[in-house]
């Protein structure tokens with residue numbers, strides 16, 4: 001089969017690789033769509049200890065089951081299936097308690113487990129028994145189903161932030177995750193959602209999500225505006241979905257008393273540490289939380305929300321390429337010319 005293989009730092013090559021071999025406990029997925037994640041770019045640029053080249057990355061995906069081992073019960077031939085990233089080991093303390101994204105081994109598809117930048121992907125025994133593997137109906141397209149993975153992570157973040165009825169929310173960073181969070185906040189009961197974004201291109205796309213207010217962080221005082229828009233009290237919840245330490249600091253500064261900050265977006269290795277105003281936290285009695293990845297129940301929920309159009313992801317898909325154009329697709333992503341870029345390994 002063909003795959004886009006990460007041969008070493010900065011070097012992805014579209015070439016032939018051996019076909020995956022299906023045994024009695026595994027199944028084969030023909031990849032219909034795989035989206036490029038910001039973390040894929042970071043793996044390619046700076047490497048990741050969990051990815052050993054030559055490797056096939058890609059963890060936001062969907063496809064059709066085309067072979068099934070005789071002991072497999074999780075999926076059937078012909079199923080349309082969305083697959084996420086984090087695969088709980090099922091054994092450690094975290095996995096046994098339903099917190100598989102904090103697994104001490106931290107397996108993930110497109111990391112230790114070969115991913116979806118390929119025509120076919122093996123759903124191994126561990127992936128089928130413990131992983132985020134969710135069949136979906138033909139009401140949902142493959143490109144949208146692939147985005148169940150980032151949506152699942154967004155759900156995890158909002159759960160960590162205690163999202164619920166009556167909350168005012170600020171989302172700093174309106175990339176794909178930030179936009180999905182606008183829809184999620186609505187269905188989870190927010191009374192006001194304010195979006196903050198620097199780049200103009202992303203702001204244009206984000207406007208389709210109809211937040212109550214948008215703040216252009218390049219031109220406006222973000223903290224002052226967010227306070228103003230929340231009757232001087234600050235938002236109940238602040239989600240930071242960008243890799244900016246300044247955003248982390250603004251979030252703590254603006255959040256309401258007893259409010260919750262969720263540091264959703266991770267920071268690059270070379271970013272300075274956050275300066276933490278501990279007395280602000282002390283007097284506000286606020287909560288500063290983090291979140292990363294998700295567990296399989298989030299993935300299942302994400303697929304259901306996409307199926308019934310509670311969360312829209314179509315406006316986010318700015319580009320589609322055949323997998324053979326992987327270099328071009330990565331360049332669009334690298335140059336921040338797109339929002340969400342999907343690749344189709346078995347079409348065109």
Ligand SMILES: [Zn+2]
Nearest residue numbers: 037039060150
């Ligand atoms: Zn991702």
Ligand SMILES: [Zn+2]
Nearest residue numbers: 089092095103
């Ligand atoms: Zn584990």
